[in-house]
Amino acid sequence: MCWCHIRVKVPRDEVKRYRSRKKFPTHNNLVACTFDLKFTYVLAGWEGSAHDSKVLQDALSREDRLLIPRGRYYLADAGYALTPSFITPYRGVRYHLKEYSIHPPENERELFNLRHSSLRNAVERSIGILKKKFPIIASGSEPYYDEETVSDLFLACCIIHNYLMGVDPDEELIAQVDEEIMHSEIESNTLSSSSSRNDNYRLGEQIRDDIALKMWHDYNLNAS
Template sequence: MATSHSLHRPRIRSYTLDFYAKRDYVKRLVYASDETCIEQVRMNRTAFFKLCEMLESIGGLKSTRFMLVDEQVAMFLHIISHHLKNRVIKHYFRRSGETVSRAFHSVLNVVIRLEDVLFKRLEPITADSSDTRWKWFKNCLGALDGTHIKIRVPTVDKPRYRTRKGDIATNMLGVCTPEMQFVYILSGWEGSVTDGWVLRDAISRKHGLKVPHGCYYLVDAGYTNCEGFLAPFRGQRYHLNEWRQGYQPSSPQEFFNMKHASARNVIERCFGLLKLRWGILRSPSFYLRWGILRSPSFYPVRVHNRIIIACCLLHNFIRTHMSIDLIEAEVGERLPTNNVVDDDEPNITNIHPSDAWATWRMELANQMFDE
């Protein structure tokens, strides 16, 4: 009996040691240093702690018998940061593939649940704004545009998701503030659908994009110039690289386009930062540091669309809770904040062009050129 008892005791000890052994990778991934934490999960340790606390207290994420909340969150962030497969995470974290998948989807669902907390509220540009990019656009809320994110779809669906460049992708509508924080995301449309069509769908939804009367977003020439959406003059110089060559605007339309492009470029920088931060959103043309070429996401379309939204929400979280974002330096500097818009105001519900809006744009262009 004594021999039998001594044989059973190491099993209990082995179980305890196994639990801490499996957490060893989490310690090296997150807790070793801020530098390692940022490289591996895209945020420093302080922001990581705040995220775990928020997901647990507000989102309802809970520890399981074998895995604490911080390990679930670290696993999720590690996957979307570096676009890693289940079997790779299984090896690193010493977990089964089923456990990895369950933890990933648990964190994904909780992040999506925090939409109302993490999406930025509308903040119009004030008349006394001193920002050289935005001071011309009083009551502007920010900028919007569409971007393609490559995905995997069944063969029968590929024609619908094929873009003009021949890629298989989804067309995501992104709306951001001048501070490069997202206020609205609509993902899921096929890559063959035009940006204008996606915008029409966004403003027609019950809980879609809200544009209060008197406010507007900057859009590119691919959208209709109408109330709520200010587009540049067509047939005039517009892109920033044309102005960097030393050419000076010679008409109100060209000057307006130059200032419009300078401000609207915030959405392009926002997309660039989003894809630099989260490897799961990168197209196959992006090479990682060690030279490995990644294929599109391994997840089904519906899951991948939720991942896109989660990445945008976490992007907002990082910009709110990290005073210094090393990745941000690659796409531009942080911009100032403005006043908050009341969500109860009536909103624009169509995007039909109007003479009044075109006249106002011309008046604004003349005013900018004269000053």
């Protein structure tokens, strides 16, 4: 699970509300995908200044809400709160794949973060492929379309992306995106301030710790 900012044209009096960390107006779109790089949920159209946790809360409460099967969870980046339904990486622990290219994991938390990063990388790849296929949503220049049109374009591109990934995946394009991700600058692994230690957080923490310990046990067993 991840957010995806798309540049949008808005009236002058709404620029501040839509201005994101990229310093220009964007939509903050929430996306989730499978490991075969197909989108399973898309919520488009939130203003760029909206916090990721606020967009997620909307996804969970609206009529066409994001559904999470019992006993399952999404892998989410450090911008989201840890819960039983959204498992985030350990804070203050090496995370990105490049950080493990020379030094292998030394404890259960590092191993968990390494595998979390490896699996969650699927959504970064999906977004990268989407933008490569459809430059209309990836342009760095000022857009010609209003916010409603951009939302429709983004959803349409996601639908076409899913179809193409099923019938004719472009292996060369996928390899190009993978290479760019590996060489891109990475953001620090920090947790959102919304990760308060409430009951949901503690349950998510217990699930994460149990998974990490089992992984570490199996990892050492196979290494011996």
